[in-house]
Amino acid sequence: MTRTITIDHLARVEGHGGIKVVLDGDQVSTVQLDVFEGIRLLEGLVRGRSLEDVTGIVSRICAICSHGHSITSLQALEDALEVAVTPQTRKLRDLAYHGANIESHALHVFVLALPDLLGHPSVISLAGVNPDAVAMALRLKKLGNTIQEVIGGRAVHPVNYVIGGFGKVPSTDDLLTLKKELSARLTDCERTLEVLRGIKVPDIVCEPIRCAALVPEDEAFFFGNCIELSDGGANKTIPVREYRTLTNEYLVPHSHAKRSANDHRSYMVGALARLTISGDRIGGMARRAWEELRLTLPATNILMNNIAQAVEMIYSVERALHLVADLLETGIAPESPLPYRVRACHGTAATEVPRGILFYSYELDSEGRVAAADVITPTAQNLNHIEDQMRAAVRQGVEAGVSDLMLEQRLAMIARAYDPCISCSVHLFRS
């Protein structure tokens, strides 16, 4: 006898998606994560647009990662045009990424995921019983937004990022404001730890997690030119220029999104993957959080991605403070954007945005118009992995005699653990 577990419309995720699981007796026959976000075709729509216009368009792929989309797009254009940005620009972009990471992780951990762990349907009902924790999360979230506003000119869809630098470099006063805000939030990081220490992350699935992340080239944690794919002991390294050999995108009949697989197997990207691959760089309070929250890597429980996000959020507050102090000590220079020469060329870039690796690749014609664009978002890469983990959770749950209602809750929790951003339209599909 077959039966189906369906979640028509997944709540507390960015965008529109649903889950369908079919069980044949105790055997799981189908696991589908459906994406029915309206198609926007942005990669096609930017064809023929000038290289100056394209970044302002692709930032609209996703609100919460708009700084990441903008900067990765610019870095792909700079790679094509052979523009090497100044150390100051690199540091300011790094700072913006830490701001984005603080904002995004504070939102996901506390507003979207924590209600699951504390048995609430939403942060609204959580605010009723624990207003202090919610107020603290909102302060941290605001800090991330303030950093993004100061560097990028707007929290959502930044305006200040241009090829070769910034429209306007932030002032010393701007950085002093950030320093004050960042210092004031360190106590909130401690409180975050207190709130999370009391939470037990449920063991709803136990399955090895294959991870991919960029290897940071220098101190900038979210930037690199090489991807590492963890495969038990045998790790694989792939240059960013050859990203297609990591993602190997293809379409599946049941779904609405291009999928990624390496050696025909899924992999996950995101905070948990980053810490698995480059976690040895984490020190300070973030390291203490890692230990106190009992994060053991490599993990076999995907829900630990929420804990990895909390650790990374604290790391980003500490790193941002360090970067601001460093910029103030060196002295901020009113640099103009670097010049470039328009010609037929192509370029590729990848960065780590809050949800994982984001790839951009452009081909430009001799007049500086986009001849081709390719964008691969973290969530598009994670879709196969989400399905694999859901499949394992259902199999293990059925073996343990878990009810269908409980399985349904677990499926939603697993999908949410990846912090999926279904709005990232370009590869995600069909009504």
Place this chain on the structure above:
Amino acid sequence: MKPKIGIFGLSGCWGEQIVILNCEDQLLDILGATEIVDFLGGSSVNDEESPLAVAFVEGSVANEREEKQLRRIRERAELLVACGTCACFGGIAAMDADQPRQQIICQVYGSDGPASDWDIRPHRPLADFVKVDVAIPGCPMEKNDFLRATASILNGDIPQLPAYPVCLECKMIENDCLLVSRGLPCAGPVTTAGCGARCPQYNVVCIGCRGPVEECNITSLQKILVEKALRASEIKRKLRTFAAPALDRKEQGGSA
């Protein structure tokens, strides 16, 4: 009794829901003054039936499913607020392309796969389907516009939003004019104000993300830009990035 509120997202980038959640200093007050009963983005338990005092809707209408969803929201809501440029003007998914959308599908997704028979049209703004009571443009809408509009609505007023161009705001803060002094293709003269001329403040041209201001002279701006040695076809695409459906209507003599 507190007014019942719904927050909905059609196709888009989730930007307006993020802006609402970005009102960190006011969020707990908003939760205190209203009852948010239907907000799939924030809650796994939602009341999808009861009448709503206000429905905030972001995103554009991509397909029949979303058209139905929008009509249902309209039936339930006393006031329907279109949030952001996608909802107000169609947004970037309604942008002009240099080739038919069906051809783009084949390029992005291959010509022989499951995508080949997908029916894709440019997205439409909410007002093409239902009556919109309040429109808050912006990509994304400005936090202050949302807060001001919400405060007005909760107090029984109809919100007053700027009906003048970004250019005016820019002049008032005495920015050097990017269009006149530097010959850059700035959309400030034809774009709805309310952002405080955000882009020119950063020495970056306005790209028209807030949609066309009610009384604007696009033909005249195009003429100036042609004089500044920009190609006419290029200018047209630039100006139609965020609000192509609204501009089509203007050309046909209607209001945006």
